[in-house]
Amino acid sequence: MKPRPPKAAGPGEVRIVGGVWKRSKLPVPFSPGLRPTPDRVRETLFNWLGQDLAGWRVLDAFAGSGALGFEAASRGAAGVTLLERDAALASALRANLKRLDKDGTVPMVIENADALAWMRRAAPGSLDLVFLDPPFAQDLFLPALAAAAPLLAEGGLIYLESPHPVEAPPALGLSVWKEGRAGAVHYRLLRRGG
Template sequence: MSGRDGTPRTARSKADGRPDVRTEAPRGASRGPSEVRIVGGVWKRSKLPVADRPGLRPTPDRVRETLFNWLGQDLSGWRVLDAFAGSGALGFEAASRGAAQVTLLEKDPGLAAQLRANLKRLDKDGTAPMRIEAADALAWMRRAAPASLDLVLLDPPFAQDLFLPALRAAAPLLVPQGLLYLEAPEALEPPAELGLSLWREGRAGAVHYRLFQRNG
């Protein structure tokens, strides 16, 4: 995933390598939005409903816009995993921008059913390369094929402290120079043995979001 100069082909902004840190007002403790919008690609401006579930906190539009500016607008050929899908905002955003394969994992059967309904509504001709599974993300990742993904998106429920287990399960799934995105309430550092290097980072209120690259 490198360009000719050795920098990741996904790094199409901030060529000087300095982190792009953006801020957004804290979301507070009240119930989150009832819907979010896809911000780019063929499904741009399409709405995704957000169910009223404890801890369900969809990635804000501005954060997704920043993330996909980092990644580049065209994800053609990429294999992507949205491991804690929730509203599906991250995974649908990747599919909207041309990813070749997008898998969404959601443990809650009701939310998984909603994701399937959203896919049916958006994918009029049934050709979108998306798979939605009602599955435990950690168990799924631990049995998945190593070095099989270009991008893993991790936004675990903040209250369940799944961040390090999710990082440990996800890192081996990346191809060399593959990318891993993490949202957390603090700027977490992966254990050194996972071979992940920080590439970009930002903060929106109480949410820290970081993009790592697998060494190799």
């Protein structure tokens, strides 16, 4: 039997797993290195965080598919900022927001920006939760942690996704609160101030 040719790379989709947009699908254009956080990992993460994020100020620093930021908005976060360096992906994120937020009332901002540069300029202590899921091949884990840590309010959390466990330098004042692994993905919730 002749082997089938590989499927052409093209658009995909991710599903929002909870909140007001539960089961909504986010179309995701093809982009080299883009690896949306799997549904199962997002379910675990939001079980840890709680299903209601009312009042939380959230940053999805390497948004990509936007799955993490849209999950936070779906669960009532007070403000969600998505940063995406790739212009085509940022445009897709805006289209998804427009489709889901028909009346324009969801407090979400999407910026076509370099995450590290943006975080280095942002106000210290201004966030409750930062999602860090940088491209695995670029090894931005420690620089991203260093840029994100000062942005957290006391008790704030950083979610870090990586191909191996990443230890935060003690000087950042972060401690591991929860951690897990799904296949080749390691994920941790780090808390500021213990």
